[in-house]
Amino acid sequence: xxxxxxxxxxxxxxxxxxxxxxxxxxxxxxxxxxxxxxxxxxxxxxxxxxxxxxxxxxxxxxxxxxxxxxxxxxxxxxxxxxxxxxxxxxxxxxxxxxxxxxxxxxxxxxxxxxxxxxxxxxxxxxxxxxxxxxxxxxxxxxxxxxxxxxxxxxxxxxxxxxxxxxxx
Numbered sequence: 001x002x003x004x005x006x007x008x009x010x011x012x013x014x015x016x017x018x019x020x021x022x023x024x025x026x027x028x029x030x031x032x033x034x035x036x037x038x039x040x041x042x043x044x045x046x047x048x049x050x051x052x053x054x055x056x057x058x059x060x061x062x063x064x065x066x067x068x069x070x071x072x073x074x075x076x077x078x079x080x081x082x083x084x085x086x087x088x089x090x091x092x093x094x095x096x097x098x099x100x101x102x103x104x105x106x107x108x109x110x111x112x113x114x115x116x117x118x119x120x121x122x123x124x125x126x127x128x129x130x131x132x133x134x135x136x137x138x139x140x141x142x143x144x145x146x147x148x149x150x151x152x153x154x155x156x157x158x159x160x161x162x163x164x165x166x167x168x
Contacts, residue, residue: 036102
């Protein structure tokens with residue numbers, strides 16, 4: 001089952017929230033430690049496939065383990081520009097590998113990386129939750145009193161123009 005999340009996380013309006021570089025490095029390190037009865041290259045290829053879905057890149061199987069790891073790192077960094085979907089890609093790849101008998105890290109490992117790197121997401125009961133630090137409040141370019149004064153000035157100017165045109 002895929003990781004569930006609110007639609008505003010899955011389909012962000014405007015720019016997506018990137019994952020911190022340190023968290024990406026930690027996830028890549030974690031991926032390289034995943035092992036099982038299948039080949040290391042197959043494990044890396046599974047992650048590549050999931051990252052390509054997020055980044056929009058076309059997936060192609062690498063010719064060797066070295067190339068697979070290099071490609072996976074590059075694709076992970078591209079996918080990490082969208083933190084919620086990157087986390088979902090990690091989760092979904094781990095679940096896929098677990099179903100095939102590979103020993104994988106737990107959700108607690110994912111949550112620990114996110115917490116240590118102050119990326120404000122956690123997985124709780126197969127649901128991605130944004131914990132804090134969500135959308136920043138827009139910056140106000142002028143004070144409220146300045147805005148009110150400008151609006152009053154505009155209103156006076158408009159009122160004067162109306163009286164001028166009525167007389168003429």
